[in-house]
Amino acid sequence: MSTEFEGRCEIHCVHEDNVKEVKIAMLDQDTIMPLAELFKTMGDATRLKLLFALMKKELCVCDLAAVIGVSESAVSHQLRVLRNQKLVKFRRHGKIMYYNLADEHVRMLFAQGLEHVCE
Amino acid sequence: MSTEFEGRCEIHCVHEDNVKEVKIAMLDQDTIMPLAELFKTMGDATRLKLLFALMKKELCVCDLAAVIGVSESAVSHQLRVLRNQKLVKFRRHGKIMYYNLADEHVRMLFAQGLEHVCE
DNA sequence: TTTATATATGATCAGTTGTTCATATGATTA
DNA sequence: TAATCATATGAACAACTGATCATATATAAA
Numbered sequence A, B: 001m002s003t004e005f006e007g008r009c010e011i012h013c014v015h016e017d018n019v020k021e022v023k024i025a026m027l028d029q030d031t032i033m034p035l036a037e038l039f040k041t042m043g044d045a046t047r048l049k050l051l052f053a054l055m056k057k058e059l060c061v062c063d064l065a066a067v068i069g070v071s072e073s074a075v076s077h078q079l080r081v082l083r084n085q086k087l088v089k090f091r092r093h094g095k096i097m098y099y100n101l102a103d104e105h106v107r108m109l110f111a112q113g114l115e116h117v118c119e
Numbered sequence C: 001t002t003t004a005t006a007t008a009t010g011a012t013c014a015g016t017t018g019t020t021c022a023t024a025t026g027a028t029t030a
Numbered sequence D: 001t002a003a004t005c006a007t008a009t010g011a012a013c014a015a016c017t018g019a020t021c022a023t024a025t026a027t028a029a030a
Helices: A006-012 A016-025 A029-042 A045-056 A061-068 A072-084 A105-117 B006-012 B016-025 B029-042 B045-056 B061-068 B072-084 B105-117
Strands: A088-093 A096-101 B088-093 B096-101
Touching: A016 B045, A016 B061, A029 A045, A029 A072, A029 A105, A029 B029, A029 B045, A029 B105, A045 A061, A045 A072, A045 A088, A045 A096, A045 A105, A045 B016, A045 B029, A061 A072, A061 A096, A061 B016, A072 A088, A105 B029, A105 B105, B029 B045, B029 B072, B029 B105, B045 B061, B045 B072, B045 B088, B045 B096, B045 B105, B061 B072, B061 B096, B072 B088
Parallel strands: none
Antiparallel strands: A088 A096, B088 B096
16 A cells, blocks of 8 residues: 555655645546657657657658668668557558658647757 | 769659659758757657656656656756756755756647557 | 559667766865 | 855666567468
8 A cells, every 4th residue: 555665754854745636636647658759759869859850751671761861671670669668650652652741739848848959 | 963862862762853852951960969869868668658747747856766766866866867858857965966857848748749649 | 463653660889878986176174 | 264055976886778699470373
């Protein structure tokens, strides 16, 4: 019924009522974890560049490799990460895989992130 | 004048004009890097919980430790990361450091992120 | 069917990350 | 001043990440 730290904190912490209130409001692990995964996925320069490129145009793997200047293998590996997070979708046309943004959330996250960074 | 991959791609890649166009639009490293750092910072469950807690209330270090159930040392280390990214600010009152969200961008990022995750 | 092309995947490994433990700092109290 | 409390910091280490290289798959062309 109590976590490892509660006992210690009942002696120790400063605002017990605030702690309780915020603890109740706290998002559960099943929400926090996927959210952390999403941000972690966007927390890499290569993947951000891939997403930004796909914000501009539908592109295939070797186009993407050329745009951001890394190997096609590296691009393919990172596209899989983006796919797992449902940040990109793709369609096959013959041998070529065309990648697209999965939805508009990425644009919003990009915009908000840039706003924070550019201050 | 040309990157290591350009030569190879002029033979290889599928849509040279698209590549050029997107390459020109591509954000430069000085923008991408801090943006990646921002998302990377939010890409950790502990730090997300800290931010979420601070979205609800101003809290001190030991309160935060109690809320999310980790050691105060771990909290302090992660708060430094959040401070470096200007995601939180703080004020001292005697021995106690009170932490707050630095601005409203975090709320927007949280909201957008949750929207993506909860689909 | 053989060959070539576009992409995906597995193994490897150096570099990074997050926690823990021990110690240090800075402010209050005795 | 010494002792105590709240927080910060440094070192260390296991766990994770991302690029590379080699290899595999899938489609198309010969």
